[in-house]
Amino acid sequence: MTEVMIEAQGVTKSFGDLEVLNGIDLTIPKGSVTCIIGPSGSGKSTFLRCINQLETLDGGYILVEGQPVGVKVRKGRLHAQNNAEAAKMRENIGMVFQSFNLFPHMTVLENICEAPVRVKKESRKAVQDRAKILLERVGLSEKVHAYPASLSGGQQQRVAIARALAMEPRLMLFDEPTSALDPELVGEVLDVMRKLADGGMTMIVVTHEIGFAREVGDHLIFMDGGGIVEQGDPRTVLSDPQHVRTKQFLAKVI
Amino acid sequence: MANTATEPDAKAPAGDGLDRQLLQGRPHQRHGGLWLTAAIVLFAIFLISYSLITNPRFEWNVVFGWFTSERLFTGLLRTLGLTAISMAVGIVVGVLLALARLAPNAVVAGTAAFLVWLFRGVPVFVQLLFWGFIAAIYPRIAVGVPFGPEFFSVDANVLITPFMAAILGLGLNEGAYMSEIVRAGLLSVNRGQTEAATALGMRRFAILSRVVLPQAMKIIIPPTGNQTISMLKTTSLVSVLAFPELLYSAQLVYSANFKTIPLLIAASMWYLLVTSILSLGQYFIERHFNRGGITPGRSTRRTRKAKAENSRTAPQEVQP
Numbered sequence: 001m002t003e004v005m006i007e008a009q010g011v012t013k014s015f016g017d018l019e020v021l022n023g024i025d026l027t028i029p030k031g032s033v034t035c036i037i038g039p040s041g042s043g044k045s046t047f048l049r050c051i052n053q054l055e056t057l058d059g060g061y062i063l064v065e066g067q068p069v070g071v072k073v074r075k076g077r078l079h080a081q082n083n084a085e086a087a088k089m090r091e092n093i094g095m096v097f098q099s100f101n102l103f104p105h106m107t108v109l110e111n112i113c114e115a116p117v118r119v120k121k122e123s124r125k126a127v128q129d130r131a132k133i134l135l136e137r138v139g140l141s142e143k144v145h146a147y148p149a150s151l152s153g154g155q156q157q158r159v160a161i162a163r164a165l166a167m168e169p170r171l172m173l174f175d176e177p178t179s180a181l182d183p184e185l186v187g188e189v190l191d192v193m194r195k196l197a198d199g200g201m202t203m204i205v206v207t208h209e210i211g212f213a214r215e216v217g218d219h220l221i222f223m224d225g226g227g228i229v230e231q232g233d234p235r236t237v238l239s240d241p242q243h244v245r246t247k248q249f250l251a252k253v254i
Numbered sequence: 255m256a257n258t259a260t261e262p263d264a265k266a267p268a269g270d271g272l273d274r275q276l277l278q279g280r281p282h283q284r285h286g287g288l289w290l291t292a293a294i295v296l297f298a299i300f301l302i303s304y305s306l307i308t309n310p311r312f313e314w315n316v317v318f319g320w321f322t323s324e325r326l327f328t329g330l331l332r333t334l335g336l337t338a339i340s341m342a343v344g345i346v347v348g349v350l351l352a353l354a355r356l357a358p359n360a361v362v363a364g365t366a367a368f369l370v371w372l373f374r375g376v377p378v379f380v381q382l383l384f385w386g387f388i389a390a391i392y393p394r395i396a397v398g399v400p401f402g403p404e405f406f407s408v409d410a411n412v413l414i415t416p417f418m419a420a421i422l423g424l425g426l427n428e429g430a431y432m433s434e435i436v437r438a439g440l441l442s443v444n445r446g447q448t449e450a451a452t453a454l455g456m457r458r459f460a461i462l463s464r465v466v467l468p469q470a471m472k473i474i475i476p477p478t479g480n481q482t483i484s485m486l487k488t489t490s491l492v493s494v495l496a497f498p499e500l501l502y503s504a505q506l507v508y509s510a511n512f513k514t515i516p517l518l519i520a521a522s523m524w525y526l527l528v529t530s531i532l533s534l535g536q537y538f539i540e541r542h543f544n545r546g547g548i549t550p551g552r553s554t555r556r557t558r559k560a561k562a563e564n565s566r567t568a569p570q571e572v573q574p
Contacts, residue, residue, distance in 0.1 A: 052453055083458055091455035101450035105468045114464065115454035160450075167454060 002029040010060030022226040035213035038223035052093045094164030098176040100156040102148040134162040154185030174205040316516040329503025343425030348432025373430035385419035416497040439470030471543040479536030
């Protein structure tokens with residue numbers, strides 16, 4: 001029996017009158033790569049953001065490594081987590097955004113070292129050494145002292161991945177990591193993600209890269225209208241979709 | 255020739271009668287109008303300068319005598335101190351009000367908005383008068399439990415000296431303006447920055463101080479420089495509280511020797527000199543907070559270092 005990284009049950013979320021998640025049930029084992037595909041507005045990014053509390057749940061629950069997200073149980077009653085407790089949980093969850101979100105006033109090295117030094121109180125020297133190893137892994141050793149504005153989109157996203165990895169997370173969330181990139185820069189980012197998956201990192205990837213989902217993914221989820229329509233082995237789902245909406249979507253993107 | 259299609263021979267006669275050789279050059283510029291305008295302006299400057307020098311009523315020897323006098327210099331130091339402290343109070347109050355206005359608590363945000371409305375809406379001159387006459391409203395200022403026992407109290411006239419009244423009046427008025435500037439700066443920072451920092455597990459204070467404020471500075475600094483320069487001159491209103499800053503020092507002198515114009519000129523010269531220095535300082539501070547942005551032609555120590563590191567390792571452009 002493999003260990004469980006994420007257990008979600010009946011997750012719902014609305015923005016005003018708009019229901020974006022209408023009951024997500026999901027189990028993600030440790031060390032797996034789960035890709036979530038689906039049309040825009042299907043709630044896939046929102047679900048990802050619920051995992052590290054960039055959004056709060058309206059209903060249901062999510063457990064990360066058995067720990068409830070956003071709430072705590074005390075004396076048989078449910079309480080909301082305070083900011084420090086939420087931040088503590090986020091330390092173990094890395095996130096990569098569509099728009100990179102590097103800190104523009106810091107060099108590449110400062111971007112990577114900021115959180116480990118400030119949040120985990122590690123020694124700057126140790127973090128810098130680790131940052132340089134990470135930069136080598138993402139192929140950007142020569143950009144240590146560059147500012148984000150002088151990097152291409154693909155380079156910025158690789159720095160963003162290194163920045164997330166510097167916190168030594170046990171789970172990595174990718175929110176459309178290649179959607180803002182020029183087509184010729186997509187490959188370099190996917191290569192880094194592929195290496196990360198080969199290294200055994202648990203990853204949840206919201207993506208439109210069907211090829212990546214097929215080759216690297218262990219599990220594929222197709223979402224539409226705020227719910228999971230179909231899921232399973234990526235090769236099976238992609239070659240033989242069972243649901244009519246999955247068929248329609250795949251016909252358009254492949 | 256392989257490239258005749260893109261590079262026609264300049265000497266070859268083209269059917270349209272245009273001289274291709276001539277088109278390679280730059281058009282002839284006419285500067286007649288420019289010279290005439292410059293001459294008129296220069297002549298006007300000459301006339302005004304002539305009058306400044308020859309009109310005896312400017313009394314330039316008196317001006318320069320008082321310009322370097324100890325009394326005006328002491329007044330200048332008080333003006334500088336007043337400017338610095340009022341701006342410091344204004345920035346602290348401004349940051350607090352800005353954060354309060356962005357707070358999720360509606361009562362806190364509403365109160366901050368009310369205070370900004372109040373301190374910005376009443377003329378600063380009137381506010382200075384109110385603080386100067388505070389003893390008429392609250393003769394004694396006490397510390398204690400509200401509606402309960404008081405621990406000690408002070409005569410308002412002892413606590414609120416003209417200097418304190420000036421700091422309160424100028425500082426709170428400035429705080430109202432600064433809060434708008436700081437708020438605009440905070441709002442200018444992309445939401446994604448806060449989200450990325452949050453996702454890294456950073457705490458609220460660290461996100462504000464390490465990620466949001468440094469980026470907001472780029473928006474906050476230029477108007478703050480303007481506010482400082484403006485504050486330097488606004489301190490002259492404090493003369494109404496009989497606090498001997500630069501202007502009131504000059505007034506004290508000319509009320510005794512009746513050299514009104516020379517003393518006003520001497521004070522103005524000090525104001526101009528300090529404003530010029532402040533403008534220069536603002537230029538350097540702006541350059542510092544602009545790091546990380548691409549501004550061609552400007553380089554700071556940090557960007558030069560980064561550039562040097564990059565050029566060492568970047569592959570050289572291959573020449574064909």
